[in-house]
Amino acid sequence: MSALSASKGLHVAHKAVTIHLFRYDLRLHDNPALTASIAAAQKTSTPFLPLYVFDPAQTSKASPSRLKFLLESVSDLRSSLSDNLCIRVGDPATIIKSEFPNSNVHLQSEPCRDERLASLALDATEHWGSTLYDLSDLPFSSLSEMPDVFTPFRTKVEKNSGIRPPLPPCSLSSVSVHDCDKGSVPELSSLTSSPLPPADPRSVLNFVGGESAGLARVNEYIFKLDLLKNYFNTRNGLIGPNYSTKFSPWLALGCISPRHVASQVTKYEKASVSNKSTYWLIFELLVRDFCKYFAVKHVDEIFMLDGTLGRQAHGSHHNSIKWGLDVGYSNSKAEAWKEGRTGFPFVDANMRELNATGFMSNRGRQNVASFLALDLNQDWRYGAEWFEHKLLDYDIYSNWVSWCMAAGMTGGRVNKFNVVKQAKDYDPEGEYVKLWCPELKDVPKEYIFEPWKMSKDAQERAGCRIGVDYPERVKEMKVFQPRTDRPKKDKKKKEKYKGGFYKTIG
Template identity: 35%
Template sequence: MQKTKINNLIWFRNDLRTIDNSVLSEATKNGGSVIGLYCFDPREFTTDKFGFKKTAKFRTKFLIETIQDLIIQLSKLNIDLLVFNDLPEHVIPQICETYNITDIYLQEEWTQEEVDIENAVKSKTGQISWHSFYNQFLYHPEDINFDISKTPQVFTVFRKKLEKYIEIRNGVVAEALPISNRIENNTTIPALSDLGFEDFKTHVNSAFPFKGGETEAQNRLNEYFFETKKLGFYKKTRNGLVGVDYSSKFSPWLANGSISVRTIYWKIKQFEKEHYKNQSTYWLIFELIWRDYFKYVSMKHGNQIFKLEGILNKHYDWSNNQNLVSKWINGETQDDFVNANMIEINETGWMSNRGRQNVASYFAKELQLDWRIGAAYFESMLMDYDVHSNYGNWMYVAGVGNDPRDRKFNTKLQAERYDANGKFRRLWLQVSLF
């Protein structure tokens, strides 16, 4: 690489978009030149302590597609994205030296792994100015009306403190840079095989047949809101199990930041203005507030969200019986509704919200297995894995989180209610149920 003075480096992590990206917007403001960087961190593709691939093939392929699209979108702003299959603490100091980087821009993260990696990079980059921005919230942490350490224990209290009192910020725009900002970029995106996987085709029955990337996310939003107007029926269909349109399906793009939560919020408001406002349009906002809630819970409680006793410090007699874990994973339990959902995630990297609540409750409350094993399996398999929502939801269901009622799902009754005709179970179990 040539010795060029670039000034500003954007270290992309879970903010893989150009629309409403505060990090990108701030980096392009000060008149200097800008390059982007993304690392496929090898640690993300190793085996965790429970024996699962930390990131399995579904999210890996989705991520590759996302980075492919990000390169295209950034090029429209005359910004190049350097892509490496290496540790950030190896790559970033070298890039800083090569391009005489003075400033690094990145999304604010607070969970332990991200903080440790960031600190490792900082320890090797010397006199560089770091600029981090909260970039993944509906309600910005600087705007909320309580201290983060006082985040309510119950979601309803959290919601009522915010939704009628705190304004949602408008999206931000990044201006295109001069063509002279472009550099010679010989880096390449790793293939699935480089990351330890064989290529595969999306399952014909997948409820999430979409590709990764900002373009696909924006297309889905436009289709779900304005072309089909399915948003107007969201509250009635959101507990569905089969098909593409029972829910918005935004979560995989939200998880890696290829669409912003504010973009979705303001598009809902546009829909309400142009068409109509009803319980469904509100309910999607309600679900986005839940997403924010688990982020605030993780900010408040730190590493406690990863501990067996959870944020409630409750102690149960958990088991790690590997035979029971394997039966749950492989869809071989005594519960056909649980089995169908587990086969779905194994075949597609997707599971409905209704399914997730049931299989997690069965794992923690019926089988009484260490809930962190289930959470780690979801982390591995789900395309929409988000550290805050995943561990927040698993704690909630396991009775060590934010559920004041410590509920247990009756999976038989849930199947009768949400899969009364057995369509979902037949789809994945391929057996006669009645």
């Protein structure tokens, strides 16, 4: 429409604008999607608008603690952008279409259902981001060729692909920022009616959202405290800030980039030491990539009860499980799991930590997921949804793929964790269990992970009566009876099942 017709009031012209819609890329450093958005604004000589929309479809699923971390992250981004970040609350597509109808929207590609639909509704230009290895650098002609098991995926990727160096930090100096009401960061109380729980002194770390705090933690962990060199040996710990990196909440929202972490590891290796620990952090970031690429490959199957097994899960596959879900009555096994009162101290301690702080170690996550799915035989998605609500580091891909795998619904080897043995190995003194289950603090070491074995006298002496001070064990354990024989038809493919397809861990 010409300026003349506009001036005659034929209809109101909307100035073209290039929008970068931030979602899980809340940073300026090494941000391929933001870099591309700014370049697009320069190329088309259009004003540029960095935008974040608090979408109730997403925020309504998050705990107050996760929302607080998100609000801090968006506030930090806004100050890094000199208050030029535009903020809205509502459905992103509706807001953009009504307020900025003549816009070209750019965003980081998020291939799971809700995010994909939002992008389609906006006809947005998607840019790959958030992974260590770029999608276009993977050694597969398409993701359908990607192995469904991590080790062959890793071997191929490590052998044939490289990690790109991080991109320089973005700045708005080369574009003119679109002139509009920039809105403000909402109050926590406007996003949730649930109160923010008080900070728990037992929390592994005081997590503060945002790129600034995330970069500071990377620097602290690797250089200031010099912890990286021992990461391999400490990573299965349970208590305190330093047994693992705790980068995950910042990685999940994109406050830090995995390539930035990799570049800092390389810098450390050159300056200090290169060993199994320095390699292992990159290894874990590759596990994270695997989850995202697995989710892209299998699209929405990771949200389904039968996972990627589909119909095979109904009897013909050796991982077949008939799922139950017993919520809503007093003996509910699933609710006992959720609330940390299963009567299994290692499970309860981990669930209580999650509920009080929004964090749980990787060791804990593997155990509680295995316990819910394979011991209690409960619909594993109940657990995945609870994690989605509670985890500060909730990441669609890592969470749903890890749960689907823990339940055996991706067809790979099922790792069933023996939670008592695991507790003995990883919490030998019962220190972690006593931290989160203080009612067990005087229980002797021999009973700390199996308090139901105490005689009545021993219970009295320990000041812990089972069924009164600490819960009885949830009933009906070991429902999942996996086949331990190798199915006949798979005999020919022995190498495929190297190490067995079912393993008890612990």
